[in-house]
Amino acid sequence: MISSERVVKIVLFLSSLLIILVTAGMVLSLMNGSIPVFKEIGLRFIISSQWNPTEGSEEYGAMAFIAGTLMTSFIAIIICFPLAFSTSLFIGEYYSGTRIARIVGTLVDMLAGIPSIVYGLWGFYVLRPLIVDLGLNAQGFGIFTAGVVLAIMIIPYATSISTEIIKMVSSDLKEAAYSLGATRREVILNVLIPNARSGIFTSFVLAFGRALGETMAVTMLIGNANIIPDSIFGAGNTMASVIANQFGEAEGLKLSALITIGLLLFVITGIINGIGKLIIKKFNS
Amino acid sequence: MAFAKQISGEGALKRRVVKNRLFAGSVIFFSMLTISPILLIVYKLVAKGYRQINIDFFTKKAPDTYEAMVAVGAGEVIPGGILNGIAGTLYMVFIASLIAIPVGLLIGIFLYDQQSKRYAGVVRDVVDILQGVPSIVLGLIAYFWVVKNITNGFSALAGSTALAIMMMPLIIRSTEETLKMIPETIIEAGFALGVPYHKIILRVLIPSGFSGLLTGILLAISRIIGETAPLMLTALGSMQVNFQIDKPTSAIPLLIWEFYNDPNMVDLIWSSSLLLMMMVLLLNLLSRQIIARRS
Amino acid sequence: MSELIKQISDPVLEIRDLSVSYNKDKSAVTAVSAGIKKNRVTAIMGPSGCGKSTLLRAINRMHDLYPNVETVGDIFLNGEDTADMSTMMLRRKIGMVFQRPNPFPTMSIHDNVIAGYKLNGIRLQKSDKNDIVEKSLRDVALWDEVKDSLIKKGTFLSGGQQQRLCIARALAFKPDVILLDEPTSALDPVATKKVEELLMQLKKDYTIVMVTHNMAQAARISDFSMFMYLGELIEYGKTKDMFIKPIDTRTEEYLTGKFS
Numbered sequence: 153m154i155s156s157e158r159v160v161k162i163v164l165f166l167s168s169l170l171i172i173l174v175t176a177g178m179v180l181s182l183m184n185g186s187i188p189v190f191k192e193i194g195l196r197f198i199i200s201s202q203w204n205p206t207e208g209s210e211e212y213g214a215m216a217f218i219a220g221t222l223m224t225s226f227i228a229i230i231i232c233f234p235l236a237f238s239t240s241l242f243i244g245e246y247y248s249g250t251r252i253a254r255i256v257g258t259l260v261d262m263l264a265g266i267p268s269i270v271y272g273l274w275g276f277y278v279l280r281p282l283i284v285d286l287g288l289n290a291q292g293f294g295i296f297t298a299g300v301v302l303a304i305m306i307i308p309y310a311t312s313i314s315t316e317i318i319k320m321v322s323s324d325l326k327e328a329a330y331s332l333g334a335t336r337r338e339v340i341l342n343v344l345i346p347n348a349r350s351g352i353f354t355s356f357v358l359a360f361g362r363a364l365g366e367t368m369a370v371t372m373l374i375g376n377a378n379i380i381p382d383s384i385f386g387a388g389n390t391m392a393s394v395i396a397n398q399f400g401e402a403e404g405l406k407l408s409a410l411i412t413i414g415l416l417l418f419v420i421t422g423i424i425n426g427i428g429k430l431i432i433k434k435f436n437s
Numbered sequence: 438m439a440f441a442k443q444i445s446g447e448g449a450l451k452r453r454v455v456k457n458r459l460f461a462g463s464v465i466f467f468s469m470l471t472i473s474p475i476l477l478i479v480y481k482l483v484a485k486g487y488r489q490i491n492i493d494f495f496t497k498k499a500p501d502t503y504e505a506m507v508a509v510g511a512g513e514v515i516p517g518g519i520l521n522g523i524a525g526t527l528y529m530v531f532i533a534s535l536i537a538i539p540v541g542l543l544i545g546i547f548l549y550d551q552q553s554k555r556y557a558g559v560v561r562d563v564v565d566i567l568q569g570v571p572s573i574v575l576g577l578i579a580y581f582w583v584v585k586n587i588t589n590g591f592s593a594l595a596g597s598t599a600l601a602i603m604m605m606p607l608i609i610r611s612t613e614e615t616l617k618m619i620p621e622t623i624i625e626a627g628f629a630l631g632v633p634y635h636k637i638i639l640r641v642l643i644p645s646g647f648s649g650l651l652t653g654i655l656l657a658i659s660r661i662i663g664e665t666a667p668l669m670l671t672a673l674g675s676m677q678v679n680f681q682i683d684k685p686t687s688a689i690p691l692l693i694w695e696f697y698n699d700p701n702m703v704d705l706i707w708s709s710s711l712l713l714m715m716m717v718l719l720l721n722l723l724s725r726q727i728i729a730r731r732s
Numbered sequence: 733m734s735e736l737i738k739q740i741s742d743p744v745l746e747i748r749d750l751s752v753s754y755n756k757d758k759s760a761v762t763a764v765s766a767g768i769k770k771n772r773v774t775a776i777m778g779p780s781g782c783g784k785s786t787l788l789r790a791i792n793r794m795h796d797l798y799p800n801v802e803t804v805g806d807i808f809l810n811g812e813d814t815a816d817m818s819t820m821m822l823r824r825k826i827g828m829v830f831q832r833p834n835p836f837p838t839m840s841i842h843d844n845v846i847a848g849y850k851l852n853g854i855r856l857q858k859s860d861k862n863d864i865v866e867k868s869l870r871d872v873a874l875w876d877e878v879k880d881s882l883i884k885k886g887t888f889l890s891g892g893q894q895q896r897l898c899i900a901r902a903l904a905f906k907p908d909v910i911l912l913d914e915p916t917s918a919l920d921p922v923a924t925k926k927v928e929e930l931l932m933q934l935k936k937d938y939t940i941v942m943v944t945h946n947m948a949q950a951a952r953i954s955d956f957s958m959f960m961y962l963g964e965l966i967e968y969g970k971t972k973d974m975f976i977k978p979i980d981t982r983t984e985e986y987l988t989g990k991f992s
Contacts, residue, residue, distance in 0.1 A: 157634035167543035238467030267663025331828035365571025367666035
C-alpha cells in the first residue's frame, strides 16, 4: 500500500515536471524549427540585415529586426523613465498612503489592463496624426511612434516595483536627513534614490524586457519596413512584429527564419529578465 | 567657518526652496501626464463606441464587408454584432482555464510544499522564464504543437494552448503567494488530528486560501483575454460562431484586427474595444472586491 | 507652569503653550511651557506614550513632515520665534539624534559626518571637509577608532560607534541645541556608558535635550528634568531636587516605580 501522502507528493512532483517539460519543449521546438536557417544561412543570419523572400535569391537576416526591437524599446524606456519614476515618487513618497495616491495607483494599474491591440488603435487614430502634424514622419508610422505607445504600455510594470522599493526606504533615514535641514528634494536625491537605486533599476530592466516582446501595438505603428531604420522617426520592424506580419504567408526557409527570430527573441528577453531577477535577489539579501 | 555662513545666506536658501518646489511640481506634472493616457483612451472608446452597443451587438454575428459598406454609405449604424467574437473568446478562455487552472494550482501547491528545496528553486526559475516569454513566441509554439500536429489546421484548441501557457505562470505564482500567507498552525492542527495529506490540501489549504486563489485566477484571465498576436497564429478567426475545438475560431481581439484592416467596418473597432476593455476592468474590479472583502 | 519658565534664566529655547495632536480629538502634548537652559543637559522622562518624543520632535518641527499632525504654540530659539524661520535653517541650528542609530548606509563614514553640508548643497574645500570630519569625530571620541577606515560605509561600525557617528553628524553644523530621542535604548551597557560620558563632555559647548525612559540615566547625566504624563508637563526642575523631593505625587509614583 502506498500512503495517500505519497500519492499526493508524486502528483505534485509530476505537475512540476510538466512545466519544465513544456519550457524545455518550447526551446527544442524553436531550435528544431531554426535548423534550416542555420544550415543554409548560418550565423550570418544574426548579423545580416537582408530580408528578401523572392524565390531564387532568397536571403534572410535578423539584424534589421534586432535593431528595430532595441530602438523601440530604448525609446520606450527613455520616455517611460520620467513618467514612471515621478509616479512612483507621487504614490510612494509625496502622497504615500493617501486617497489620491490610491486613485493614481489604480489608474496606473488600469494601463496594464488595456489590451495591446487597443493601444495600437489609439496610437493609430490619436498619436499618429499628431506625429504627422509635427512633421516628424510623413505617414506618422515609425520607430518613434511605436516607442511612445510602448512607453505608455510599460509604465505600470516600471511603476509598481519602484513604488514598493521607494516605500521601503526607512523613515528613520529620511528623518535623519530632514533633521540636518535638507529639503524634500535633497532628501529624495541624496537619501531615497541612493538607497533604492538597485530596486528602481531592476523595475526598469523588467519593463524593458516587456517592451522587447510587445507585438500588436508595435505592428500597427512601426511602418513594417524590413530595413534597419534610417532614423528614430523612420519605419522599421521589430522581431515580434515581423513574426506577426509575415507568419501568414510563410513557408520553407522564410518560416524557419521567423522561428529563428522567435528563438532569438526568447533568448534576449530571457537574458534581460534574468538580469532583473538577479539584481532583485541581491537586493533582498 | 565663515564660508559656510556665506554660502548658506538668504539667497542660497531661497534657491533651494525654489528648486524644491520645482521638483515637487514636476513630480506632480509627470504623474498627471502618466495617468492621462488611460483617461484619454477610455474617453475615446466610450465616445466613439457607445452608439454601436445594443442588443444586436451581443446577439448577432459580425457583418460582412458588403453589409457594412451599405450601412456606412447610408449613414446608418453598421448592422450585426460581434457574437462570433464574444463566443470564441469565452470558449477559448474556458478551454485555456481548464488546462491552466488545475496545473497551475498543483504546481503552486508543489512550490509551497517544497519551500526552499533546491529543485523547487529550479522550478521557480523556469516559471519566471515562462512568464517572461513574449506572447507571440507562445503563438509560434502552439502553432507547431497543435496546428501542425494535433488539429491539422488553425483551431480553438491551438489558441487555448497558447493562452493556457500564458496563464500558468501567473496562477502558479499567485497560488504560492496565497498559500504562504495561511498560518502554519491551521495546517498543523489538521496533521495533529491525523488527517491525510491530500485531505489537508483539499479541505484545509484550498478553502482557507480560496479567495486568494480565485483572485489570482481572475487576474490571470484578465491578462490573456485581450491577447491578439498569439491567436492570429493559432485560432486565425472565423465569421461563424464556432464551438468545435478543432476548427478556426474568432475572438474579440481578432475581430478588432479584422475591422481595423477593413475600411468598411472600421467603425466597429471602438465598440469592440470598449467591450474588451470593460471585460478586463470587470475582472480586475471583481478581484479587487474579493481582496477587499477578505481583509 | 509659568513659574517654571522663570526658573530658567536666559533660556536658549523657550517653549510656550505648546500642544501637538495627531488627530483632531486626541492631543499628544497639551499646553507645555518650559525654558531650556544653555550648556546644560535637560532630560525629558515619563512612561511610554506620555508625549515626551512628540514634544522633542516639535522643537525642530519634525511634525511639519506629516500633514496630519497639528502643532499649536510657540517655540523661541535665542529669542527668535522658530515659526518665522525656515525649517531648513531651524534644523541646521538644532541637531537631532534618533533612537536607533541611522547612519546613511550608502555613504562612507567621512561622508556621513559631513552629510549635513552635502544635503544642504554647501560645497566645501577638501581641507575644510577633512577638518570638520576630524573635529567632529574627535568630539565624539570616535576619531582614533575610525581614522584609518573613513572610506568604509558607516553601517560597518558597531551599534555604539554608529550612534556616536550620528552624534558627530549632528555636531558638524555646530548647532545651538542637540535633541536626542532615547539615544541609548538600542545600545548595550558599555556603549551606553560611552555615549553618556560623551554627552557630559559635550554640554561644555552645546545645549542638550534628551528623551529617556531610563530614570537612572536621567539621574546620572542631566542637570534639569521634566516629568511628563498623559501629554502634560507635570513637573520640571533641577534633577537633584526632583529625584530627592518630587513635588507632585505622580512624579513620586513614577520615580519610585509605581508605574512605568
